[in-house]
Amino acid sequence: MDGQQNDEPRRDRDGKTPPGRPRRFPLTRRSASHPDGGWRLGLRRFAVAVAILVVTLVGVLAGVVAGGNVGTDIGPFHARLSVSPTTDGGTTVNIPPLGSLLLDSHGGPTQLTVELGALEQSRVEALIDDPASLNRATQSAVDEVREGVMRLGLRTVGSAVLATLVLALLVFRDTRRAAWAGGLALLITAGSLGTAAATIRPQSIEEPRYEGLLVNAPAIVGDVRKIADDYTRYAEQLQRLIGNVTQLYTTVSALPVYEPDPGTTRVLHISDLHLNPSAWQIIRTVTEQFGIDVVIDTGDITDWGSEPEASYVGSISLLEKPYVYIRGNHDSGRTAAAVARQPNAVVLDNTTTTVAGLTIAGIGDPRFTPDKSTSPASGGLSQPTADELITTGEKLATTIRSSPRPVDIALVHDPAAAGPLSGTCPLVLAGHTHDRQINTLPEVPGQQPTTLMVQGSTGGAGLRGLEQEEPTPLAMTVLYFDQEKRLQAYDDITVGGTGQAQVNLERTVIAPPPTTPLGATPTPTPTTISPTPTPTR
Known part of the structure; x- marks a missing residue:
């Protein structure tokens, strides 16, 4: 029809092909026995198997990332346990802000990560008040870790299988293939965790590797057992020390020597906390009991300036008072x-x-030198470093002279930078040396005298303070300024000391200057208060 040839063979009325016409058959699939058919069928099955494997691996990875973590309590800590794929196994214990411990705890393609979170204050207080509870917590910690790991394993397997089943159904839309993928996910996940359990090495806890701040811990603190014993004795005193500070405030308030005016501004000068968590407890107590208006920190709040240490400064907001800070080295x-x-x-x-x-x-401070060689005990300054610090002081002196308002207090970290500030303001505060000192800077003719007050270490020099037979005491100073913003008195507070739970306060009242020529130095009148030490040996 229409000139087109019909390829379909003509048939008679009975539906049979007329004689002489070739009979044609419809196309059919080649049988599996045919050489080409077997190859194509095998290739197709291989492609399906690879697709199932890929979907399974993606599903397992997604399930582990989404569900391979649990929270658990380990003693007074709230910890988070998680697993992740790796090539050589092992366990990482993260201890913010100090760093990490790396343990060669097991083999296999699974890594365990333990993230120690914040201490629960109520549980810590309960442990401190009840030594028997502390012993029970130590013994139960292993069981708590084991229970947490078991829950983590079950959750990880379940999450990996579920994620794989869902993904396989979405990709293949075939329940049989989804079932194959789910079974394979179960085999991979359970096999990986089983390999880790079978290759566990308990002795690895004795040979940890360190990262972050903990890299330097052995070199800094020396014998770990000795330091642990010293710090345990030191930590046991904290509760008593805080109570002594509270009692100290009552004693100070009754002193007839000096009574702050209603308009007095109270400043708490701290410095060199060096990551000591104990320092915040004392600072908060003093801030509340002494009615502090502003806290001044002259640097070295951390030890190594690393990212994990950033969480340590979060306690600043808990003071609920203005906090003025400069960076230390x-x-x-x-x-x-x-x-x-x-x-x-x-x-x-x-x-x-x-x-x-x-x-x-x-x-x-112009330097960032957190290594041990820059500690105050390491010796004097080199000439290039001294010149750098003096240049820093000169920069601040220029800023002070151009200030639209007279400057009452100048802050530097290293007292070596304070020289150029003589005559620019009445008071300079510094730290760095871990040794409390008060001096008058060399006077500049025609300029007001400038007092330099160097603070000790409010953090007891951090880990370095434990190197000695007795930990370095915690030092801070309360400064009293009158309505004209002149320094009228100051209280030097010293807290701590191994073997004695003791708080010492030395009050110095600066007598108002008589009508003498410009440049006369006021005479301080010290008053020392030392509450009775309580032996804890």
Whole structure:
């Protein structure tokens, strides 16, 4: 029809092909016995198997990432356990902000990560008050870890199989193939965890490797057992020390020597906390009991300036008082940024601020040298370092002279930078040396005298303070300024000492200067208060 040839063979009325016409057959699939058919069928089955394997691996990975973690309590800590794929096994114990312990605990393609979170205050207090509870917590910690790992394994297997089944159904839309993928996921996940369990090495806890701050812990603190014993004795005193500080405030308030005016501004000067968590407890107590208006920190709040240490500065916000800070040589730019994120903190770096009526100027230390060689005991400054610090002091002096408001207090970390500030302001605060000192800077003719107050270590020098037979005591100073923002008195507070739970306070009252020529130095009148030490040996 229409000139087109019909390839279909003509048939008679009975449906048979007329004689002489070739009979044609419809196309059919080649049988499996045919050489080409077997090859194609095998290739197709291989492709399906590879697709199931790929879907299974993706599903297992997604399931492990989504569900391969559990929270558990280990003693007073809330910890999070998680697993992840790896090539050589092992366990990582993260201890913010100190760093990590790496344990060669097992083989296989599974890594266990233990993230120790915050201490629960109620549980810690209960352990401190009841030594029997502390022993029970130590014994039960192993069982708690074992229970957490078992729950983690079951959750990981279930999550991996479920994620694989869902993914396989979405990809293949075939229940049989989804079942194959789910079974394979179960085999892979359970096999990996079983391999880890079969190759566990309990002795690995005795040979940990360190990362972060903990890399330097053995070199800094020496014999771990000796330090642990010393620190345990030291930690046992904290509760008694805080109670002594509270009693101390009552004693100080009754002193007839000096009574602060209602308009007095109280400043707490701290420095060199060096990651000591005990320091925050004392700082909070003093801030509350002494009615502090502003806290000034002259640097070295951390030890190594690393990212994990940033969580340590979170306690600043708990003070609920203005917190003025400059960077020390152990503090990095990340440390300063973490402090600046606190809602009540002000970070000064060759800048000025006015807080609680006081105009304060400060500059960070020009160095970032957190290694042990830069500790105060390492010796004097090299000439290039001394020149660098003097240049830093000169920069701050220029900023102070150009300030629209007279500066009441200047802040530097290393007292070696304070020389150029003579005559620019009445008071310079510093730290760094871990040794409390008070001096008058060399006077500049025609300029007001400048007092330099160097703070001890409010953190007891951190881990370094435990190297000695007795830990370095915690030091801080309360400064009293009158309504004209002149320093009227100060209380030097010293807390701690191994073997004695003791708080000492030395009050110095600065007599008002008589009508003498400009440059006369006021005479301080010290008063020392030492509450009775309580032996704890």
